[in-house]
Amino acid sequence: MKEQLARNIHNYRKEKGMTQEELAQAVGVSFQAVSKWENAQSLPDIALLPQLARTLETGIDRLFGYASFDRSVTIYEQEYRNSGYYWGTEPNSACYEVLKRIPPVRPLKLLDVGCGEGKDAVFFARNGYHVTAFDVADAGIEKTKRLAEQARVHVEVFKADILDHRLDEHFDIVFSSGVLHYIRPELRSEIFENYKAFTNAGGLHVLNVFVEKPFIAPPPEDEPYAYSWHSGELARHYHDWLLADSSEIVFDCMSSGIPHRHAMSKLIAQKPDSSS
Ligand SMILES: C[S@@+](CC[C@H](N)C(=O)[O-])C[C@H]1O[C@@H](n2cnc3c(N)ncnc32)[C@H](O)[C@@H]1O
Known part of the structure; x- marks a missing residue:
């Protein structure tokens, strides 16, 4: 060995x-x-x-000389192998909330958890944030790197499973869209405690999660390892932070080519500034 x-x-x-x-x-x-x-x-x-x-x-x-063994964690690995950008290249509207609330007028470190093909990570980098991003899909990581290259910005991107990865460096902003339902319920408290602990005072978390609603049918994608959240559950992890937004929306979706609806909890939370 x-x-x-x-x-x-x-x-x-x-x-x-x-x-x-x-x-x-x-x-x-x-x-x-x-x-x-x-x-x-x-x-x-x-x-x-x-x-x-x-x-x-x-x-x-x-x-150590072993070929990597991956269980197939995400259905998106396959989708991302196609030449187009499955989620497009336009940033999520929540990205503008980050820009508005904590603009990069000083060096700010941002983490994009589950960056997919990189549209949001690259948007943040183009706007001057120091961006780190991870996802479990190899093809997504490659596309994120390519998109960053095309935009002539740097994104520190690596492969990690949200279940295994814990932060060991501090960030000013933690951003995640459409990803947190991959965290098994019993791991949520521990993971959020880690994300919160490794956020600088005054820092921001901008997140969303899919929530179960009795009036919304389950999504058509038969995703292994996906676990919906309950209404209000995400906000409870942030009872000790300032909640700038904790709202719910229902929206139409065409992923997998089948029209369906999602209910989503959105959260913008700010870590108390140590001086206040
Ligand atoms: C709905 S997509 C959202 C992608 C991106 N945040 C966006 O908005 O464009 C969900 C992403 O979660 C990633 N994912 C799924 N399971 C994961 C896991 N266990 N750890 C890390 N990322 C995961 C998928 O590869 C996929 O890129």
Whole structure:
């Protein structure tokens, strides 16, 4: 295993055209440490593996020499492989709320949770936010990167499952549209506590969730791993923040080519400023 890892770190580093010093700096170790890894004299600390893999633009499983195994998490992986943009390239109207309420007049870090094909993440980057985004669909990540390239902006985008990923750096804004129903109910409190804890004082969460309503038929997409929310449930996670908006809408939808309706809870919440 040591040899396999050593070879892969070396190969991926070379592929990226990085020196041992550059890799060491990106991961926060000495270049002697990198040299030892590549000579199979030592193994990287387990806590360094995510950053190491991200820097080398590969997966931890690949570093260890395994082909990645993914259960098919999202029905959108297939849709995103088509050449067009399934969700279009125009930003969600909620993006303008971010712009209005917390404009990028100073450097602001924004996280787009479940960025899809990147229309919102790229919009934010074009408007001057420092954008990080993740999604579980490889094809969505590729399209996000492409859209960012076309717009000549940078979006830090990576693959992650919302169920596994927790924030370990602070953001000013957490944005998510059409994604949070993939969080299993028993994980919601923990995940929202993490998102809230890693938001700077005065920061904003702009989110929406699909909610169950007795008068709305279930959506036609037969999505595994999707769990609707109840009315008011999202706002309860934010009882200790300022709620700037907590409203519900019903709208028509044509996804999967079948006309149907969704009920959605929208939320804009601001973390109290420590000085107030
Ligand atoms: C309805 S789309 C919304 C995409 C994007 N936010 C937008 O508005 O264009 C739902 C997104 O959630 C992603 N997704 C599904 N399950 C996920 C999971 N477990 N972790 C992260 N993303 C997930 C899908 O790949 C898809 O891109």
